[in-house]
Amino acid sequence: MTASLSGNYQLPVRIRSIKDVDRSGHWLSEGWRDFTLAPRVSLIYGGAFVVAGLLIAIVLFTRGLGSLILPLAGGLMILAPIMVVGLYDVSRRLEAGLPVSLRDCFRAFGRSVGQLSVLGVVLMVAYLFWVMTALLLFMLFFNQSPPQFDQFFQDVVLSPPGIALLLFGGAIGAVFAWVAFAVTAVSIPLIYDRPVDAMTAIGVSLITVRENFRVMFGWGALIAVATAVAIATAFIGLAVVLPVVAYATWHAYRDLIAGGPVYPEDAVSPPAFRSGGDKTGAMDASG
Numbered sequence: 004m005t006a007s008l009s010g011n012y013q014l015p016v017r018i019r020s021i022k023d024v025d026r027s028g029h030w031l032s033e034g035w036r037d038f039t040l041a042p043r044v045s046l047i048y049g050g051a052f053v054v055a056g057l058l059i060a061i062v063l064f065t066r067g068l069g070s071l072i073l074p075l076a077g078g079l080m081i082l083a084p085i086m087v088v089g090l091y092d093v094s095r096r097l098e099a100g101l102p103v104s105l106r107d108c109f110r111a112f113g114r115s116v117g118q119l120s121v122l123g124v125v126l127m128v129a130y131l132f133w134v135m136t137a138l139l140l141f142m143l144f145f146n147q148s149p150p151q152f153d154q155f156f157q158d159v160v161l162s163p164p165g166i167a168l169l170l171f172g173g174a175i176g177a178v179f180a181w182v183a184f185a186v187t188a189v190s191i192p193l194i195y196d197r198p199v200d201a202m203t204a205i206g207v208s209l210i211t212v213r214e215n216f217r218v219m220f221g222w223g224a225l226i227a228v229a230t231a232v233a234i235a236t237a238f239i240g241l242a243v244v245l246p247v248v249a250y251a252t253w254h255a256y257r258d259l260i261a262g263g264p265v266y267p268e269d270a271v272s273p274p275a276f277r278s279g280g281d282k283t284g285a286m287d288a289s290g
Contacts, residue, residue, distance in 0.1 A: 014207055015199055016263035021215045026258065027222040027251075034251030037094050038243070041103045045246035048090055048108060052083075052245050056238030074137040076234050077176065081130045083245065084187040085123045088112055090249035091192050098257075111195065114266065118194045121201035126183065133179050137172065144168040184223045185212045192256035197263045211259050222255060 023029075038045045056079070060072050089108030096103045112119065144167060189211050190204035199207075212219045226248055233240030 014210070015203065016193070016197065016207060017261045018207065018211050018214055019259050019261060021218045021258060024217050024221065026218050027225050027255075030222065030251040030255045030258070031225065031247065033254040034094075034247040034249070037097055037250035037253075038247050040097055041093050044093055044103055044105055044108060045090070045250075046242055047105060048087075049242035049245045052086075052241045053238045055079075056234070056241060060238070071137065073234070074172070074176070075134060076238070077230070078130050078133040078137070078179070080230050081133065081179070081183045082123075082126050084183075084191050084252070085119065085126055087245065087249040087252075088119065088191060088195050090246055091195050091253045094250045094253035095196070115194050115198065118199070118201045118204070119191070122187070122191060122194065122204070125201075125205075126187070129179070129183055133176075136175060136179075140168055140172050140175070144171075180227060181223065184226070185209055185219075188212050188219060188223075188252075189256045189260055192253055193260060193263075196256070198266050199263070207260070215259065 056076055059075060059079070060069075063069050063072050063075070089105075089111045092107055092111035093103045096107065186205055186208055188208045190201070190208035193199060193204045193207060194201065229244050229248060233244035
């Protein structure tokens with residue numbers, strides 16, 4: 004059935020209820036399959052994030068703010084969902100048996116540039132708020148600017164105020180991460196795939212996470228762990244992890260969302276472009 008936000012308004016898509024709590028592993032395997040089918044595009048796209056991460060690290064080091072690398076790099080993942088729209092296009096084309104290219108990746112941003120921009124602004128504001136929160140926490144716990152990177156372990160990890168900062172800051176970061184995940188879990192793939200507005204897409208994403216909480220909690224945790232490992236490798240791991248997770252997110256969207264309006268250019272496209280298809284372990288959720 005079509006899920007509803009209230010008694011009067013019905014969403015333009017159907018939200019499936021996933022009963023398989025291990026479904027995130029299936030999405031990840033599908034993401035890896037897409038990566039192996041389009042390795043060149045995947046590595047170039049992911050490599051751009053590696054370069055961006057390294058540049059951020061270099062700038063912070065040169066300004067004596069190396070201890071902010073981890074919170075800022077982790078927060079950068081808040082912006083990642085809007086920056087990987089091109090990779091959703093790769094998975095979408097692979098579904099239909101069409102060739103993929105970097106040119107198509109960049110052109111994907113133009114399908115609904117207005118609504119994607121709205122979500123981009125929302126995520127940018129959230130990222131800036133997280134940056135300001137990280138700086139404020141350092142000032143509250145240390146009454147000074149963030150320590151130098153070479154003093155980070157001694158001043159932060161081994162000191163009582165530092166341990167409190169890590170615990171409190173980690174809890175706040177987890178809240179930020181969960182909210183960002185809930186907002187973007189399916190909203191950005193939905194806007195790319197269907198002509199819906201940003202607010203509706205966010206509502207769909209929030210309801211989807213609520214209706215499939217156990218599955219989506221595990222999926223969010225898996226993304227967090229994979230991202231942390233990639234960042235821990237001096238960002239090099241992002242070249243692989245980011246495309247695989249992006250492709251997996253597309254397959255999660257296909258599993259969770261069905262039906263809805265189509266873009267005019269998709270009305271004559273292959274069926275794989277118009278329907279998520281039948282998914283094992285899923286059933287329609289009613290609101």
